[in-house]
Amino acid sequence: MEKDDPVTGHICKTCDEVDTQCTICHNSDPRDNPKLCEHCQGWDDLTHITFCAGDVLPDVDPSVFEPPEFTQNSSPYPASGDLSQLSFRAFKTLEQARNCLICRIIVSGLRQCDSTREPTSVALWRLWPENWHSPEPSKRQHKDVDCSWTGKCLLTFCVVYPGDGEDSKPAMKPCLVELILSYSSWGHGLENVQFWDRRFLDPENIKFWLSHCQKHHGQMCDKTMFSTKLPSGFRVIDVVDECVMEPRGEIDDYVALSYEWRAATSDPRRDLMLSRKNWTALATSGALTQGRLPEVIYDAMQFCRDLGQRYLWVDRMCIFQDEDDEDGSRQVQIEGMDAIYWLATVTVVASADGVGVGLPGVSSRPRPFSVSNAGWGLSMDGPHCIGYQKPLVSDAINPSSWNTRGWTFQERWISRRHIFFGRCHTYLSCFYCIECETSLRRQDIIKAREANGEFGAFFARGVRIAKGSEEQARWDPLGQYLEAVNEYTGRSLGQASDVLNAFIGVNKFLITKLQTRSLFGLPAKYLFRSLLWTRRGPPPANLQGHIPTGVPSWSWAAGLGPVEYGWWTQNFYTKVGNLVRFWYSDGQTVSEVVEATSWFDMFKDNVRDDLSHEFLMERFRTNLDLNGGTYAPASAMWHHCSHSPWESLRHHEVSEIAIDIAKRAPGCLVFNTTTAYLGLRMSVTASLSTGGIIFDIVDQDGNAIGNVMPEFRPGDHKLSTIHHPSSRYHIIVLGACNRGKDSGQDWEPEVVHESQEAYRVRNACGLYVMVVDRNGHFSSRLGIGVVAPVGWTRVKPVWETIFLV
Numbered sequence: 001m002e003k004d005d006p007v008t009g010h011i012c013k014t015c016d017e018v019d020t021q022c023t024i025c026h027n028s029d030p031r032d033n034p035k036l037c038e039h040c041q042g043w044d045d046l047t048h049i050t051f052c053a054g055d056v057l058p059d060v061d062p063s064v065f066e067p068p069e070f071t072q073n074s075s076p077y078p079a080s081g082d083l084s085q086l087s088f089r090a091f092k093t094l095e096q097a098r099n100c101l102i103c104r105i106i107v108s109g110l111r112q113c114d115s116t117r118e119p120t121s122v123a124l125w126r127l128w129p130e131n132w133h134s135p136e137p138s139k140r141q142h143k144d145v146d147c148s149w150t151g152k153c154l155l156t157f158c159v160v161y162p163g164d165g166e167d168s169k170p171a172m173k174p175c176l177v178e179l180i181l182s183y184s185s186w187g188h189g190l191e192n193v194q195f196w197d198r199r200f201l202d203p204e205n206i207k208f209w210l211s212h213c214q215k216h217h218g219q220m221c222d223k224t225m226f227s228t229k230l231p232s233g234f235r236v237i238d239v240v241d242e243c244v245m246e247p248r249g250e251i252d253d254y255v256a257l258s259y260e261w262r263a264a265t266s267d268p269r270r271d272l273m274l275s276r277k278n279w280t281a282l283a284t285s286g287a288l289t290q291g292r293l294p295e296v297i298y299d300a301m302q303f304c305r306d307l308g309q310r311y312l313w314v315d316r317m318c319i320f321q322d323e324d325d326e327d328g329s330r331q332v333q334i335e336g337m338d339a340i341y342w343l344a345t346v347t348v349v350a351s352a353d354g355v356g357v358g359l360p361g362v363s364s365r366p367r368p369f370s371v372s373n374a375g376w377g378l379s380m381d382g383p384h385c386i387g388y389q390k391p392l393v394s395d396a397i398n399p400s401s402w403n404t405r406g407w408t409f410q411e412r413w414i415s416r417r418h419i420f421f422g423r424c425h426t427y428l429s430c431f432y433c434i435e436c437e438t439s440l441r442r443q444d445i446i447k448a449r450e451a452n453g454e455f456g457a458f459f460a461r462g463v464r465i466a467k468g469s470e471e472q473a474r475w476d477p478l479g480q481y482l483e484a485v486n487e488y489t490g491r492s493l494g495q496a497s498d499v500l501n502a503f504i505g506v507n508k509f510l511i512t513k514l515q516t517r518s519l520f521g522l523p524a525k526y527l528f529r530s531l532l533w534t535r536r537g538p539p540p541a542n543l544q545g546h547i548p549t550g551v552p553s554w555s556w557a558a559g560l561g562p563v564e565y566g567w568w569t570q571n572f573y574t575k576v577g578n579l580v581r582f583w584y585s586d587g588q589t590v591s592e593v594v595e596a597t598s599w600f601d602m603f604k605d606n607v608r609d610d611l612s613h614e615f616l617m618e619r620f621r622t623n624l625d626l627n628g629g630t631y632a633p634a635s636a637m638w639h640h641c642s643h644s645p646w647e648s649l650r651h652h653e654v655s656e657i658a659i660d661i662a663k664r665a666p667g668c669l670v671f672n673t674t675t676a677y678l679g680l681r682m683s684v685t686a687s688l689s690t691g692g693i694i695f696d697i698v699d700q701d702g703n704a705i706g707n708v709m710p711e712f713r714p715g716d717h718k719l720s721t722i723h724h725p726s727s728r729y730h731i732i733v734l735g736a737c738n739r740g741k742d743s744g745q746d747w748e749p750e751v752v753h754e755s756q757e758a759y760r761v762r763n764a765c766g767l768y769v770m771v772v773d774r775n776g777h778f779s780s781r782l783g784i785g786v787v788a789p790v791g792w793t794r795v796k797p798v799w800e801t802i803f804l805v
Helices: 038-044 046-051 091-096 101-113 203-216 295-307 329-335 337-343 406-414 442-452 470-475 477-489 501-514 524-530 613-627 629-640 645-649 656-662 754-763 789-794
Strands: 121-129 149-161 171-185 188-195 236-238 243-245 255-258 311-313 346-350 377-381 384-389 418-421 426-429 434-436 574-578 583-585 590-592 669-685 693-698 704-708 728-739 765-775 778-787 798-804
Touching (some): 038 188, 046 121, 091 121, 101 121, 255 337, 295 346, 329 337, 329 501, 346 406, 477 501, 629 789, 669 704, 693 778, 704 765, 728 778
Parallel strands (some): 255 311
Antiparallel strands (some): 171 188, 236 311, 669 693, 765 778
């Protein structure tokens, strides 16, 4: 059938055959592919495009086409590459080439994304195939062998839009479309081009991944690793009957949802939550209809049905949200968060930024089509194209708004498995793997397991740092706690009163692993070292409410804002020693805090539960005396120090009078230590965006003997008001440290000269001190510092009983 070209009037028999007179096909050579216009003929050879030299295709930096979080550049003209060297064509020529496979797909993609703006010109750059491998020449030589190839590719191109005003410059936009290309022979002879349909994820792949993890990841992802039970009054959503219900017996197969409360919905008609008033109504079959539920909850229910999971746990629908918690049932559920997320078969995470975006990719919510890079990495080796790389969870999930919230920290940290829903991709995570669903194939999982045994190499190892391995836990049991606090406190909370509640789940796991109890968020077994925190930034904006009453000043939970346990507590070569024995008051009784005894010496077992404090002190003294020579200065220093390890043993017990005083203040720490009333002098401004200040600790003659660590202090903080060099504060000793050399050599103490004490102490022995504010019997924390033992002895400190509240 003849076709008339509406533009020129020329006629050809069919646009699927070569006709040199047809201006629709623009084909001039009978040997050319009739399905491509003259401008796109080169795209008929995939190997030529991907492996050609840089002088054939323009040498453009691929980062120009990567997402903003990769290039960290939001300019319409990316600085990382010159797009002007591309060969631009008028957009109208692409529209006229209606039977060209490449032109047609680009026009269709741009029209789907934005039908209101008309581009002026377009330039093609490269095709990026998936896991591209060079074809085997031997197979290409045999005509009888079927060498057809169909694969997923990314097509990068650049679009120019006219400026908004008369004087404005045209806007250049790097674009990318996801395609499926079919070739007749090993990347030659393009037969078909279609969009790679990624609107929905494949639930069968997700179910296979869950089953594989449960069967083959063993104890690593097994819920029996930690013995815990669901809290009483535990409720779930029955996604089949569409109602809230309380299981009569044990439930061991349910899905948990993690999301941002504030982003759940913007529709007040969907702002449904559980209360004591509507509990009976919501327990009725069919009560949870789509129009009443926030988008994210409805999508989660649909996803559970797609997976064949019947029960879903969501905090706002399964915990009473009444302001009053008279019977304490809400607090019981909050304190059981560790069990709820740990025992869940999988936790579904709504990590796509935006209000009411739900779970893109679920059957109830298709992903939107876009010509922007959805997180793909474009890999090149010099001028040669290697292919595209799957999006990484660290690039997509870590920068998300969901990952900045305080409550979601424990939901990510505790859960054994996650399914992260971003705007364009879904990611799967367990203790063994982190994988993107676009590269998740059942056959690949099976092949990897058969080839590599139970733990195949197909999955990249993704054990989360916060939990760490069992080997790391034995080597550094405290490090996991320090890292968790560092990350958690850097997140934002809506209510200041949740500062400890949002950390309960993680804390329960940590204190179980550390075999201890928690004192306002600090592990009792490692109390001395966990007291050495500093505040590194202001509290989050738009914070409501107040810190719970009774949280003592020595806990990081006494304020909000990022906390840091610095290198002086985490560095392997920084060894510490307990110099005081803490006693803790709960308001009724005062009991000794049993810590893991620790003291630095020449042995590797410097943290042992089975070695007494007295034994370690004696061994430390013996080692110093026997070695002499190199260690003679340190031996003399400690023997003459007013707060030596052996002197501290004589002040272990606290008096009955002190115990009676401590009972008046629940949360009080009682201990005997040396104290001095010394001056603080502003030293230098630290290189901190928070404006932290370093204060020198000075003796009666104005000589610096140490310093206070830089720390963020609000305007009403007492140390922020220091303007006079004669300002004096109470300084108390907590413990000792030896800052070893980073080379990993054994301890080599240095002679501390009086004129250099404040500065040499960083590389030698020191005393950890706390600056406190006195009010009668009781003291409160103001800051943490380090002083030189020689200087501390010179100021003639006295032994006192401290009541730290």
